[in-house]
Amino acid sequence: MSFPLVRHRRLRGSAAIRNLVRENALSVNDLIQPVFVEAGHNIKSEIPSMPGVYHFSLDRLEEEIREISELGIQGILLFGVPETKDAVGTSAFHEEGIVQQASRLIKKINPNLLIIADTCLCQFTDTGHCGVVHHNPETGCTDIANDESLELLVKTAVSQAKAGADIIAPSNMMDGYVHAIRAGLDAEGLEHVPIMAYSVKYSSAYYGPFREAVDSAPQFGDRKTYQMDSANSREALREAESDVLEGADFLMVKPALAYMDILQLLKQNFDLPLVAYNVSAEYSMVKAAAQNGWINEKEIVLETLLGFKRAGADIILTYHAKDAARWLKNV
Template identity: 65%
Template sequence: MSANFQRHRRLRTTAAMRNLIRETSLSANDFIYPLFAVEGENIKHEIDSMPGVYHYSLDRLEEEIEEIVNLGIQSIILFGVPNHKDECGSAAFDEEGIVQRATRKVKQWAPQLVTMADTCLCQFTDHGHCGMIHGDYVDNDSSLEVLVKTAVSQARAGADVIAPSNMMDGFVAAIREGLDEAGFINVPIMSYAVKYASQFYGPFRDAAHSTPQFGDRKTYQMDPANRREALREAASDVEEGADILMVKPAMAFMDIIREVRDNFDLPVASYNVSGEYSMIKAAAQRGWIDEKAITLELLTGLKRAGSDMILTYHAKDAARWLQELE
């Protein structure tokens, strides 16, 4: 037989050999776990469209934080679901708002946990949009003022990272200036730099009660067909002072994760969003897929694509499975 071909299989002969040459590793250190905090007492309510994900009132949140820490997960991101909503989303920047109170509690229970605050208005406005409405249009510049107030209130509550997800032009520059003027020069910004107007967000909108009451978000979130635009968005956020760049969603946009990784030297995050999570959960419940195997394959793929960190609802399950493999 001719020897003029490569025997790549020599390096796949045993599990130990495959472990030795593995190029991408996955650990609990890579995960950021999203949590939904709600008003009220004694609430731990499973979200119908997101099996295994819950709404927590603050008196039930500590047990969840303890489990997260015990699993070795290093970070969470907090989303708040308030009782009160109004046109300007005033509950978003209320010092006694749900995110602010949850942040203070988490930093009391687990000061070592990197606690991120999602900085957006959609959960807090009665119209469900991520900014201020003028007529039937989401106004950019007046929205920045409210977002800055929200970010500063979150930092004041103890948030370790501000994570603005609103996709207003100039939001990183405005928030950076606001944080610095308020004395929070060491609080980093994880920018939702490349956020597409995606159908994969459906279950999240159930969880956060943030479905727009009219129109859609296509005038501020990106067209999923665009690649070059993603690099322009990311470049703007780098120039404005972002510390971490995020791509959202993750599964259908691995090429964009790689583009951002290759073009910028900041840490890159990807958000494995609710619809992606729920599809895997639904298929697993029907017995159509091996949930453990496919989830770890997906998360490894996101790391391989260039993610330094992954926001994922699979974080707790994945951390347990990785412990089993050790």
């Protein structure tokens, strides 16, 4: 049957009807707030390219954790900015590293808040790369040593879990990273700790503000030999399948906004919880437009986050999480 017997507007006629037939919903339970901690004292410093997002020193961290908790957000993604860096990212896996110290502190403030530890080396190495760099003086070529980097990533994951991290989130895109970390955790009696795999992480221009936030821009070259080519989608299935077989507990797509097709592709092919990472430039563009009065920030953000849900995301990592939690209370 066609018009006039079929009238699609019948199901849009009132707010009550629209609520009854709504296919997707956004909840504060879907949201994870990234948090940045750094060495020092009495620091609450706004990141210039990310309005409303701050660096916190340990002695100022409690105010942020309590605010997040009071908003009903149940998890944070924890990033650390170390005091010193070296070629192998030693401070990433040091027992008194900034992430390890912050994790222990957060568990004292709110034991029920999920700590998801970003497990990578880029903000801890003096090269800004996510692994160990090898230079070949004969050829002049540079490479990121995959298997040697895995050993350091395992040490980092184990130290983070022992310090209180509830979930390990490896973002390095080294081949075999899930298998190596799973084996390392299990060997230390940490088999209960899940792995949130950055399964499909593209080499993207959307990471710019984040790299400023953690001072992790590569000092030479780029990350295209280990992060994915943004033109590829079938490759995303291969990457995700490897992580599933190696023991991942979550799959992630990063960035999210320009890759909703990839979210949907993974949702259709795998049954693990799916995470969308709404990354720094996606956040900063909205903030800049809102500050100029060009958009309605609340409506844009909630529509975008709902779009991630519609595309298949079960969980959304977003710098908008605190604002969205406030707005959702009043929706």
